[in-house]
Amino acid sequence: MAGVKERFGRPLRLGLVGGGPTSWIGGMHRGAAEFDGWWRCTAGVFSGDPARSRAAGAQLGFDAARSYGTVEEMLAQEAKRSDPIDAIAIMTPNDTHYLYARAALDAGLDVVCDKPVTHDFAQACDLVARTRRGARVFAVAHGYSAYPMVRHAHDLVRNGAIGALRLVQVEYIQSGMAARLEDGPQNNRIRWLLDAERSGQALVMSAIGCHAQHLASFVSGQRIARVTADVGALVPGRTVIDYVSALVALDDGTRGTFTVTQAAAGGENDIRLRIYGAKGMIEWWHREPSYLRLALQGEATQVITRGDPFLPAATLALGRTPRGHPEGLREAFANIYAEVAQERMARALGDAVPDFAYPRIEDGAHTMAFIEACLRSRASGRWEDVARLPLP
Numbered sequence: 001m002a003g004v005k006e007r008f009g010r011p012l013r014l015g016l017v018g019g020g021p022t023s024w025i026g027g028m029h030r031g032a033a034e035f036d037g038w039w040r041c042t043a044g045v046f047s048g049d050p051a052r053s054r055a056a057g058a059q060l061g062f063d064a065a066r067s068y069g070t071v072e073e074m075l076a077q078e079a080k081r082s083d084p085i086d087a088i089a090i091m092t093p094n095d096t097h098y099l100y101a102r103a104a105l106d107a108g109l110d111v112v113c114d115k116p117v118t119h120d121f122a123q124a125c126d127l128v129a130r131t132r133r134g135a136r137v138f139a140v141a142h143g144y145s146a147y148p149m150v151r152h153a154h155d156l157v158r159n160g161a162i163g164a165l166r167l168v169q170v171e172y173i174q175s176g177m178a179a180r181l182e183d184g185p186q187n188n189r190i191r192w193l194l195d196a197e198r199s200g201q202a203l204v205m206s207a208i209g210c211h212a213q214h215l216a217s218f219v220s221g222q223r224i225a226r227v228t229a230d231v232g233a234l235v236p237g238r239t240v241i242d243y244v245s246a247l248v249a250l251d252d253g254t255r256g257t258f259t260v261t262q263a264a265a266g267g268e269n270d271i272r273l274r275i276y277g278a279k280g281m282i283e284w285w286h287r288e289p290s291y292l293r294l295a296l297q298g299e300a301t302q303v304i305t306r307g308d309p310f311l312p313a314a315t316l317a318l319g320r321t322p323r324g325h326p327e328g329l330r331e332a333f334a335n336i337y338a339e340v341a342q343e344r345m346a347r348a349l350g351d352a353v354p355d356f357a358y359p360r361i362e363d364g365a366h367t368m369a370f371i372e373a374c375l376r377s378r379a380s381g382r383w384e385d386v387a388r389l390p391l392p
């Protein structure tokens, strides 16, 4: 990919959808997209209310002419410009992701979409088909799998460092819903989260379970084939789902456990993965994201650090500061944006495109199938198969 940015000749132009001034993930997307100079955030729609959207654009420093009132307006007006947006990044409430992603694909734009990609698996399959038909790039904002040490964990598993897989354990624990938000003062965010029509079929899966499943699938290099799940609410009287614990079987039959909740009082954003193979195990957790533990049976445990000189060049390139300097979620998000940009520029230049590891719409579709299988298992009380994409 050497020189691709220079040969392309300009940063890509990104239109944002959502991520107004009060949304923390909006700032994460904007900062990550511009972090390495691959993108410029040039336009946006920042609220479902047109007047608020334009005001929010001004507050965030966007050109007034490109702070639009609706997504339809942005797509139509940008298409008339000599310097139109190349892609959109979607970070709105969950029920709008499918509609905006579909509209962008149909307008010939690439997409970075926050999770969950859609309301259901059928919609996600439709986005896969549209992405492929239009030869678009479609990334999903699973930042955790874009940390350098998670990428290295994936490589270690693929290269057989821990041997044939035996057990995968993934968990994601938070406390944001430990209190009864239902009884407190409501803002827009809490209103849409507590409305299952808007937040999705299973709130905790839309919010964090999708990240845990994707992390496990990415590092193991496998989809989840079957699941039996305990799905419910830890907080008494709650109607939305704040807890899922499941036994899973990967494609090759490897067993796994999966636990996610946002209702663990005292919990801190705590996503953790352990994978055990015939020869040893790896462990990564988000509290110390620059470190990966590798423990081979009978040998001293190794703590591998982002920036260690023996790491492959491609892994080292995913970090930006020297070994020992903290990096975090913004840098991980920036890795996704950098890969999407390189793929788009390389395609435009007719270069060969490497198999970048950023999460794709196919991964988002697998997540939707997993969520639906968990819900089927709750209803049946049995193991359920996770649906596969109808396309290869």
Ligand SMILES: NC(=O)c1ccc[n+]([C@@H]2O[C@H](COP(=O)([O-])OP(=O)(O)OC[C@H]3O[C@@H](n4cnc5c(N)ncnc54)[C@H](O)[C@@H]3O)[C@@H](O)[C@H]2O)c1
Pocket: 017, 018, 019, 020, 021, 022, 023, 024, 025, 026, 045, 046, 047, 048, 049, 091, 092, 093, 094, 096, 114, 115, 116, 141, 142, 143, 188, 189, 206, 207
């Ligand atoms: N990838 C991650 O790690 C991560 C983390 C947090 C949130 N998210 C995702 O980001 C999305 C937003 O979550 P949030 O916590 O920021 O919610 P939020 O309610 O705090 O913010 C939503 C933003 O979207 C704007 N908005 C609402 N409807 C809109 C519309 N129709 N058009 C344009 N803008 C609109 C709102 O004005 C607001 O600025 C969700 O899909 C959530 O799952 C992802």
